[in-house]
Amino acid sequence: MQHTSLVKEVTCPNCWERFPPERVWYVSSHHDLFGDLRLGPNERRRFPPTRFDPEGRALDAKGAPCHELACPRCHLGVPRVFLERPAFFASVFGSPKSGKSYLLASMIHRLRKLLPKSFAIDFSDADPQANAVLHEYEDELFAHGKPDDLVHLKKTDVTGDWYHEVTYGEKRILYPKPFFFQISPVGSHPYAAKPASVARTLCVYDNAGESFQPGADRPDNPVTQHLAKSNCLMFVYDPAQEPEFRKHLQNISEDEQVRDPAVLSRQEVLLAEVARRVKSYRGLAVNARHDRPLLVLVNKYDAWQKLLGRERLPDPWTMHPTGGFAVLRPDMIQGASAAIRQMLHEYMPAVVATAESFVEPSRIVYVPVSATGGPPQRGPDNGYWHRAGSINPMWAEVPMLYALSQFGSGSAAIIPHGVPRSAAADAAKPAVEAGGGESP
Numbered sequence: 001m002q003h004t005s006l007v008k009e010v011t012c013p014n015c016w017e018r019f020p021p022e023r024v025w026y027v028s029s030h031h032d033l034f035g036d037l038r039l040g041p042n043e044r045r046r047f048p049p050t051r052f053d054p055e056g057r058a059l060d061a062k063g064a065p066c067h068e069l070a071c072p073r074c075h076l077g078v079p080r081v082f083l084e085r086p087a088f089f090a091s092v093f094g095s096p097k098s099g100k101s102y103l104l105a106s107m108i109h110r111l112r113k114l115l116p117k118s119f120a121i122d123f124s125d126a127d128p129q130a131n132a133v134l135h136e137y138e139d140e141l142f143a144h145g146k147p148d149d150l151v152h153l154k155k156t157d158v159t160g161d162w163y164h165e166v167t168y169g170e171k172r173i174l175y176p177k178p179f180f181f182q183i184s185p186v187g188s189h190p191y192a193a194k195p196a197s198v199a200r201t202l203c204v205y206d207n208a209g210e211s212f213q214p215g216a217d218r219p220d221n222p223v224t225q226h227l228a229k230s231n232c233l234m235f236v237y238d239p240a241q242e243p244e245f246r247k248h249l250q251n252i253s254e255d256e257q258v259r260d261p262a263v264l265s266r267q268e269v270l271l272a273e274v275a276r277r278v279k280s281y282r283g284l285a286v287n288a289r290h291d292r293p294l295l296v297l298v299n300k301y302d303a304w305q306k307l308l309g310r311e312r313l314p315d316p317w318t319m320h321p322t323g324g325f326a327v328l329r330p331d332m333i334q335g336a337s338a339a340i341r342q343m344l345h346e347y348m349p350a351v352v353a354t355a356e357s358f359v360e361p362s363r364i365v366y367v368p369v370s371a372t373g374g375p376p377q378r379g380p381d382n383g384y385w386h387r388a389g390s391i392n393p394m395w396a397e398v399p400m401l402y403a404l405s406q407f408g409s410g411s412a413a414i415i416p417h418g419v420p421r422s423a424a425a426d427a428a429k430p431a432v433e434a435g436g437g438e439s440p
């Protein structure tokens with residue numbers, strides 16, 4: 001490899017094997033070299049490099065120079081940025097219909113706009129082909145020509161487009177396809193001159209809700225093992241699925257989901273199952289706590305905001321006095337978290353108790369979010385659809401901003417964060433703390 005700075009260890013984003021960068025494999029580029037032991041006859045052959053051309057490119061068995069990298073274990077593609085920058089893994093989980101896919105689409109769509117515009121951060125696809133499913137989601141929700149068009153996202157399936165299939169001898173294993181992004185400081189960002197300390201490759205997973213239910217985790221179907229590797233767990237919790245919330249929402253919410261018997265599930269059971277899996281993958285005792293953060297994303301805020309008596313949530317960031325970049329306000333997010341925890345504790349104490357026995361309470365943050373900003377309506381197939389022009393997410397990007405600012409890197413953080421010295425009197429001059437993030 002011709003690069004000067006490589007990470008010490010690469011984690012494969014597909015099978016989570018760890019290997020030193022020198023052990024990376026390549027994807028043959030000569031058109032005669034088709035057929036791979038693990039990936040089947042239609043994939044180009046993978047190989048450990050032994051010969052290089054003068055530019056440092058690996059040569060395949062027919063002498064053609066190769067660029068694409070692959071994992072030595074599962075043979076699936078590993079974007080080159082994984083060798084150059086530390087990865088930040090985030091796993092989204094929650095029950096079927098809790099809104100994981102809508103939220104992911106809104107989160108990424110908002111980050112694409114907000115990070116370059118306000119935070120002086122470049123946020124781009126690390127591998128556009130790998131993010132194709134997410135692009136379709138974003139296009140469906142946010143790139144429709146007519147505001148009156150009805151739009152919706154398909155349910156995430158437990159097989160098909162969302163997975164890679166890999167053969168190990170007789171065994172066939174499915175891995176969920178990860179989505180990849182590069183995040184690096186640019187322009188007036190405080191770390192723009194030394195990007196290496198804070199730049200990251202973000203890797204996010206979306207699964208079908210069914211895969212988290214008890215009994216769905218099998219050795220040949222390790223589709224949720226990313227949970228144990230993740231730097232940050234994002235539990236999408238949907239109050240519209242809880243009988244206790246429903247009693248209070250019947251009369252105040254126009255969202256049909258709160259009356260729909262098809263939208264119900266035992267979310268505290270699912271959270272306990274995820275806790276069990278993470279502890280078992282990591283070899284932790286049953287009564288031990290996981291040492292990584294848990295963000296509880298209390299979703300469909302538009303449907304239950306009246307319970308808190310609030311309207312739209314204010315942006316939890318402020319511009320730095322230089323005007324060159326925004327500074328995240330963790331105090332505003334933590335304030336919202338305390339209010340939401342109290343509300344959950346009142347209506348659904350089992351969820352709070354399960355979360356707090358899984359993860360150290362000081363590492364749990366409850367974030368109100370809405371992927372769509374408003375309720376769906378029944379569409380032609382009697383399913384739930386949204387008017388394209390009325391989609392207006394609330395705080396969809398906030399969980400990832402918070403995670404990157406607090407847990408994203410070692411001694412520094414790519415999202416500058418801080419609290420104005422005197423929030424009331426001196427709001428225009430935040431005490432910026434561009435460092436201070438802690439590593440999980």
Ligand SMILES: Nc1nc2c(ncn2[C@@H]2O[C@H](COP(=O)(O)OP(=O)(O)OP(=O)(O)O)[C@@H](O)[C@H]2O)c(=O)[nH]1
Nearest residue numbers: 096097098099100101102156209300370371372384
């Ligand atoms: N009111 C409201 N409804 C939402 C919101 N986000 C999603 N929904 C609705 O929630 C339903 C489920 O959303 P999905 O994102 O497909 O749910 P999921 O968690 O990915 O579900 P699976 O893929 O089956 O696991 C859809 O019918 C949406 O209309 C929101 O912010 N507010």
Ligand SMILES: [Mg+2]
Nearest residue numbers: 100101155156
């Ligand atoms: Mg989904």
Ligand SMILES: [Zn+2]
Nearest residue numbers: 012015071074
């Ligand atoms: Zn792998």
